[in-house]
Amino acid sequence: MRLPELPVVEALVPLRDALAARGAAVLVAPPGAGKTTVVPLALLTAEWLAGRKIVLLEPRRLAARAAAHRMASLKGEEVGGTVGYRIRRDTRVGRATRIEVVTEGVLTRMLQSDPALEKIGLVVFDEFHERSIHADLGLALAVESRRLLRDDLRLLVMSATLDATPVAELLGDGEPAPVVAAEGRQHPVETRYMGRPTDERLEPAVARRVARALGEEPGDLLVFLPGAGEIRRTAERLAALRLPAGVDVLPLYGNLSRGEQDRAIAPSPAGRRKVVLASAIAQTSLTIEGTRVVIDGGWMRVPRFDPRRGMSRLETVRVTGDVADQRRGRAGRTAPGVCYRVWTEAEQRGLVPRLRAELLDADLAPLVLELAAWGARAEELSWLDPPPAAGIAQALDLLAQLDLVDPAGSITGHGRSVAALGLHPRLGHMLLRASDMGLATLACHLAALLGERDPLRRPGEAADADLRLRLEAMLHGRRAHAVAGHDVSRGRLARALAESQALGRSLPAGRGARLAAEDVERTGELLALAYPDRIARRRDGLSAASASASSAPGPPRGARYLLSNGRGAALAEGQGLATREWIVAPEVADRGREARILLAAPIGREQIEELFGARIEARESVMWDAAGSRVEAVRERRLGALVLATAPIDDPPAERVAEAFLDGLRAAGLRALPWRRATRQLRERLQFLHRADPESWPDVGDEALMASLSEWLAPSVGGMRRLEELARLDLSQLLLSHVGWQLRPRLDELAPTHLEVPSGSRVPLDYSDPEAPALAVRLQELFGWSETPRIGGGRVPVALSLLSPARRPVQVTTDLASFWRDAYFEVKKELKGRYPKHYWPDDPLTAVATRRVRPK
Numbered sequence: 143m144r145l146p147e148l149p150v151v152e153a154l155v156p157l158r159d160a161l162a163a164r165g166a167a168v169l170v171a172p173p174g175a176g177k178t179t180v181v182p183l184a185l186l187t188a189e190w191l192a193g194r195k196i197v198l199l200e201p202r203r204l205a206a207r208a209a210a211h212r213m214a215s216l217k218g219e220e221v222g223g224t225v226g227y228r229i230r231r232d233t234r235v236g237r238a239t240r241i242e243v244v245t246e247g248v249l250t251r252m253l254q255s256d257p258a259l260e261k262i263g264l265v266v267f268d269e270f271h272e273r274s275i276h277a278d279l280g281l282a283l284a285v286e287s288r289r290l291l292r293d294d295l296r297l298l299v300m301s302a303t304l305d306a307t308p309v310a311e312l313l314g315d316g317e318p319a320p321v322v323a324a325e326g327r328q329h330p331v332e333t334r335y336m337g338r339p340t341d342e343r344l345e346p347a348v349a350r351r352v353a354r355a356l357g358e359e360p361g362d363l364l365v366f367l368p369g370a371g372e373i374r375r376t377a378e379r380l381a382a383l384r385l386p387a388g389v390d391v392l393p394l395y396g397n398l399s400r401g402e403q404d405r406a407i408a409p410s411p412a413g414r415r416k417v418v419l420a421s422a423i424a425q426t427s428l429t430i431e432g433t434r435v436v437i438d439g440g441w442m443r444v445p446r447f448d449p450r451r452g453m454s455r456l457e458t459v460r461v462t463g464d465v466a467d468q469r470r471g472r473a474g475r476t477a478p479g480v481c482y483r484v485w486t487e488a489e490q491r492g493l494v495p496r497l498r499a500e501l502l503d504a505d506l507a508p509l510v511l512e513l514a515a516w517g518a519r520a521e522e523l524s525w526l527d528p529p530p531a532a533g534i535a536q537a538l539d540l541l542a543q544l545d546l547v548d549p550a551g552s553i554t555g556h557g558r559s560v561a562a563l564g565l566h567p568r569l570g571h572m573l574l575r576a577s578d579m580g581l582a583t584l585a586c587h588l589a590a591l592l593g594e595r596d597p598l599r600r601p602g603e604a605a606d607a608d609l610r611l612r613l614e615a616m617l618h619g620r621r622a623h624a625v626a627g628h629d630v631s632r633g634r635l636a637r638a639l640a641e642s643q644a645l646g647r648s649l650p651a652g653r654g655a656r657l658a659a660e661d662v663e664r665t666g667e668l669l670a671l672a673y674p675d676r677i678a679r680r681r682d683g684l685s686a687a688s689a690s691a692s693s694a695p696g697p698p699r700g701a702r703y704l705l706s707n708g709r710g711a712a713l714a715e716g717q718g719l720a721t722r723e724w725i726v727a728p729e730v731a732d733r734g735r736e737a738r739i740l741l742a743a744p745i746g747r748e749q750i751e752e753l754f755g756a757r758i759e760a761r762e763s764v765m766w767d768a769a770g771s772r773v774e775a776v777r778e779r780r781l782g783a784l785v786l787a788t789a790p791i792d793d794p795p796a797e798r799v800a801e802a803f804l805d806g807l808r809a810a811g812l813r814a815l816p817w818r819r820a821t822r823q824l825r826e827r828l829q830f831l832h833r834a835d836p837e838s839w840p841d842v843g844d845e846a847l848m849a850s851l852s853e854w855l856a857p858s859v860g861g862m863r864r865l866e867e868l869a870r871l872d873l874s875q876l877l878l879s880h881v882g883w884q885l886r887p888r889l890d891e892l893a894p895t896h897l898e899v900p901s902g903s904r905v906p907l908d909y910s911d912p913e914a915p916a917l918a919v920r921l922q923e924l925f926g927w928s929e930t931p932r933i934g935g936g937r938v939p940v941a942l943s944l945l946s947p948a949r950r951p952v953q954v955t956t957d958l959a960s961f962w963r964d965a966y967f968e969v970k971k972e973l974k975g976r977y978p979k980h981y982w983p984d985d986p987l988t989a990v991a992t993r994r995v996r997p998k
Contacts, residue, residue: 148175149176150177150180151180153322154180160319161264161296162189165297169298170304173472177268179209183217186224186241190296196263198243200269201268223238229245247276249284253287260292265295271303273526275501275504282523286516312524329477329479331470337485338485344484348484352376355482356386356415356417359435362434363416364436364473365437366420370421388415392416394407394424407424409431434478437484438470438482438484439484444498444503446504462496463494469481502527502530510537510547514561517553540567540568541567572585572672576671579667586645588665589645592729597635598615608718615635669742670749675705676705676730678711678727702736707782712736751786759779761780762778762794764801771806775794776791799861801856815873821874824878825877829909830915853880893907899919902991905918916954919945921969925990926986926991927958930942947973962986
């Protein structure tokens with residue numbers, strides 16, 4: 143066999159030597175260099191391989207099939223001979239197969255069934271820069287296998303844009319593994335930046351550039367868009383533009399049939415051109431014949447998982463620099479090309495350099511189950527990026543709910559059976575439990591629906607969330623064309639039916655009978671098995687019967703739910719399930735304050751009790767009910783955050799009632815206490831003394847009293863359940879008890895309520911400002927008083943608010959002697975003019991104080 147003259151050929155000798163000497167290597171070569179197809183074929187004859195197989199990992203099924211077909215054709219063979227492949231639901235290998243191209247999940251299954259990989263001599267991780275969770279897990283397990291079981295197992299990591307240094311360090315044993323580079327001879331690609339206005343949607347912007355490129359450049363076009371929705375809308379735009387004759391617009395994404403995918407990557411017939419609208423599936427390891435032009439929309443979809451909420455979602459984000467380079471390289475694989483980037487050069491400089499590892503943001507439940515099956519914890523393995531601890535904890539919690547791991551995190555027998563299925567733990571658990579319940583066919587249908595795109599569409603509005611409508615379509619099979627006002631996508635329905643059949647074949651006892659219509663009503667039960675954290679109850683507790691009775695004619699309004707994981711979620715208006723009190727929501731859009739429920743099915747409380755009896759918690763709850771403004775004492779049956787049933791407690795513990803009552807008071811604030819005038823004055827006097835002597839006198843300010851409610855108030859609220867009952871408290875006595883009996887005798891001495899002035903009047907002191915207690919008194923009643931009165935043991939002068947005979951403020955002073963000396967005569971002049979009949983002596987210190995107009 144003669145290998146094609148591709149750039150990677152120059153690296154084959156050093157690569158072979160590095161693997162022979164060190165057992166591991168990193169190969170960095172540009173797109174189109176021939177890494178995927180040339181390297182495995184060239185290494186087949188290496189002495190160190192010793193007749194064992196080469197396993198080549200590809201991140202996508204389409205790339206795996208294409209690589210196997212290309213290598214087989216170079217050897218002049220059919221796939222299944224020397225070169226074969228294993229992908230989900232499709233295997234083409236034979237006894238003579240020496241190179242197996244597999245997707246990454248398949249490698250994990252191989253490692254779990256044979257940790258030493260006895261029949262394999264080399265594992266090649268292709269396009270590792272994509273950092274899928276399966277690739278990171280596969281590499282971690284392979285490194286562990288090589289370290290503990292097979293020191294002769296060779297490992298090779300390949301990429302065009304990978305930062306090789308950390309990978310070489312991970313593969314090395316004490317020192318980094320060799321890094322081999324191929325410079326490459328890719329055809330030149332001209333890059334043209336073509337930004338779009340911020341108010342223009344992506345699809346029309348891309349469609350315009352496609353039409354322009356068809357007129358400016360020869361060859362086929364490869365257009366990168368985030369996903370199937372954007373691909374469909376762009377295709378509709380292009381159809382409206384009336385492209386030149388002989389141009390075929392072809393979609394390319396993961397959920398297409400194999401025939402549709404093969405048509406997109408095959409060479410165009412003579413005299414025709416094609417525009418391939420592709421998702422990330424076409425970024426790497428795939429040569430689309432005839433491509434001379436790449437148009438990059440600049441966006442991609444990546445999974446994001448929130449451990450706190452336990453939900454994953456696909457986010458549309460800007461491409462990273464390495465992804466943009468990979469896409470650009472597609473234009474120069476067979477001839478000089480052009481790359482149109484639908485963003486500006488300034489935006490290019492702001493791109494994040496490298497794609498973030500998926501395991502840092504993804505749902506880690508599948509990974510943690512694989513680790514449990516392997517018999518290791520995440521921290522015991524070597525990772526390029528360790529999985530986040532919060533994600534690991536979230537995953538362990540879910541796996542424990544599904545009975546896949548025990549409290550110590552070790553895999554259970556049921557967990558091993560689920561792991562062997564190679565499905566998400568939720569779905570695997572549901573399939574096996576449903577088989578025991580005689581509902582295997584229903585479970586297979588549900589798992590297929592949850593893994594495929596929704597087959598129902600409703601023009602102009604969102605599809606009904608009820609999963610039972612999809613099952614109804616599956617009951618009718620390929621004849622279904624409409625269900626409850628929805629159009630049925632026959633292609634999606636056919637894929638779901640095929641997937642259901644394949645899932646049935648994977649079950650130990652097979653799928654069983656055809657789906658029965660009556661089984662559909664048990665949809666909620668099976669979904670609850672897979673999604674115990676997404677069982678939901680209407681927040682208003684409205685039952686179906688009462689909802690139906692109270693609702694006005696027309697579509698039901700939306701409903702708000704509480705999920706068992708504590709997260710809020712809502713159904714949109716017009717959803718039939720909005721009348722149901724209990725539902726299970728396997729698919730939600732986790733955006734904003736509440737998640738939006740996209741798919742769900744009803745379930746009854748009795749079914750929940752039956753399914754989760756061992757996990758339902760019986761709890762006595764004594765708490766403050768803010769809505770009813772009272773202490774409620776109830777016995778609850780709870781599943782997570784959901785209350786399944788309640789019953790009143792007739793005689794709750796008094797201390798818990800008091801504690802709950804104080805919680806209500808804390809929420810209402812101190813204003814709920816009976817603050818009578820005398821009580822307020824007492825509190826102000828105490829606060830004055832605290833400020834003057836904080837070591838001796840307690841703080842009775844708002845913050846301090848709230849913080850110490852359980853000390854000074856709790857003993858007096860025993861038996862109280864409503865705030866209005868506080869009215870019977872003697873709050874003054876409670877404050878005095880807070881002071882302590884030793885200090886009480888000194889209260890009136892240090893902070894008297896009144897002061898007697900020279901006129902004989904007892905004038906109340908105002909302590910509202912603890913820094914300056916005040917005495918408001920008419921000026922004439924102070925004649926003969928030479929010094930400012932003091933309180934607080936003589937340390938604090940009283941602020942005298944001097945009043946006119948009409949009790950209007952004249953002046954405020956804390957230095958009475960100075961007032962008599964300096965200011966009195968000016969004040970006297972003014973007051974004598976206003977009040978000529980009143981007594982205004984020339985010498986206030988010797989004059990007689992009076993409460994009258996003049997002294998007797």
